[in-house]
Amino acid sequence: MFKKILIANRGEIALRVMRTCREMGIEVVAVFSEADRTAPHVLFADEAYLIGPAPSTESYLNYEKILEVAKESGAEAVHPGYGFLSENTDFAKEVSEAGIVFIGPPASAIKIMGDKTMARQTMLKTQVPVVPGTEEPIADIAVALNVAKEIGFPVLIKAAGGGGGKGMRIVHAATDFEDAVGKAQRESQSAFGDGRVYIEKYLEEPHHIEFQILADTHGNTIHLNERECSIQRRYQKVIEESPSPFIDDGLRLKMGQAAVETAESCSYVGAGTVEFLVDKHRNYYFLEMNTRLQVEHPVTEMVTGIDLVAEQIRIASGQPLSIDQENIKTSGHAVECRIYAEDATHDFAPSTGEIVMLQIPDGTGTRFDGAIRQGIEITPYYDPMLGKLICWAKDRESALNRSERALREFYIGGIETTIQFCRAVIRHPVFREGTYDTHFYANFKDELHADLATSTDEVLLVAAGSLYHHQNQIKHSSNTSNSTKKTRSNWVNAQLGRNA
């Protein structure tokens, strides 16, 4: 087993990976940008190295520098987390060539599945169904428009090298086509340095359902059931749950086998996710495979009891899987709410600034994977996701009640967040019934925002009274002498999670 691992990431995922490493007795090396000197992942780590200025292109994406640090620190393996370099084949290759283990699939698998066009071509050779669409990236706009017309509007434009909703556009009419392609290309170029995009058919009342897979270097590939990820906005997931309220055991079995076949088709090794679209007739289509740990992996961990990061590390060190398909038993229901620094009442505009107060929910079945603390500054440099709240309970209804309770308990002061938006989704009757699809947000947008904007007289009076109190208190305190309290804490040597 490895003695030291470098985590080539920041934020909640860096912390998530470090936690498991520490539980396994492995030392952790953090890398950080100039904006992140006191970020939670730096404080947690055993060693931390500055890798460049705040913009990620000069720091977290600077793989030469990260590789240098890996060598200097004596790390035996590198965990890329998700995003940044996790799906960069050059990085995976160079890490391996330097004699360091890349905790992830072989570069060849990343290359095939990371490029949506190549992935499609690979999948067309298997029994796994794929969504109708172009097999080549768009080069000529007129040709592309003809293809789109053949498939039939609405169509989806997607970045060939991307993910997470970036570089994606839905087009309802031929007249909007050229403009949408331009936007998708620019966004994709800026986010991934790859401006190629392709087109596919948009399905009826589709569900986004993905299967977690694990594959070792000894030829064993298993799946850990599904995650339902249909609650999205701007093609970005907001709430995920497992099991899916939409599929039954028969479909689960078929899709699980398709997920394993997908992984085997590219000789996959490590943890990966096979994403499917399932239409209202319960036809499923391969969408893409994510060759890394997913943001929403904790819901699978909560229902299976398997630590996916620990499995990744074991697989990377050459050990066989610790469990076989027959022994995968799931229990209860898990729901994840992604908490973004965004203002849901202003079209999800990013919100930056200092977190002036923080109360993270806890209690039975409540897990928060985040990397925030009071006093920290949320900058515009990185992803707006602050963390994920994962609630587990014995059944779906209890898990939703628990999520609602925990969201109510959650307080982040100083910036706008999507906490309340998640609450509005969870108490929406269609979500409660479990009959939602990926159009949920578009269909119920107005209801959700009305819910957010509605306040009782009592709440309005509390708001007004507080404002009045606050303004008068400010007037008061400016007349009186300095009211600043002296700190009387004895905890001058706070540990903040570090081992001493």
Next chain:
Amino acid sequence: MKYEINTSQRSLEVDFNFESDGLIINVDGKTLHFQAIQIHSGVYSVLVNNRSFVVGICPNEANRVNVNGTPINLELLDAVHLHLRELGWDSMQETKVGLISAQIPGLVTKIFHVPGDEVKEGEPLLLIEAMKMENEIKSPVSGVVQKISVNEGQTVEKGTNIIEIV
């Protein structure tokens, strides 16, 4: 002190009076005992007739208050403001609707217009990239582009004036 509370949806008339043990709010013939204890700068624990709330006052936006996590936009008008409004003055209407400032900090990636262009309400004016997402800034009014204060490739802070439409 008489006050009027306004939101985009409704209006309430209240009477606020500070007493020794807190604030007394009279509304619709009811009396509420309001007590606020500051637990952190701008964050209060509030008890209203023994019902408990956590309230945050946004330091930058005077009329935005967060109650149990829910943001609420409201306007609190005192007797002087109410009187001015009766006289035809409306202090809240001073800001120009056509003066558009950046609602998010980020990088200006594309500007669709030049001064002199006619734009319709809802038409995209420019793109600002923040947190790796491209955000379209739409015109809140129909009119003519008077002034553009930023260039493509420029980084803007939240609140920077970017474009003016008359």
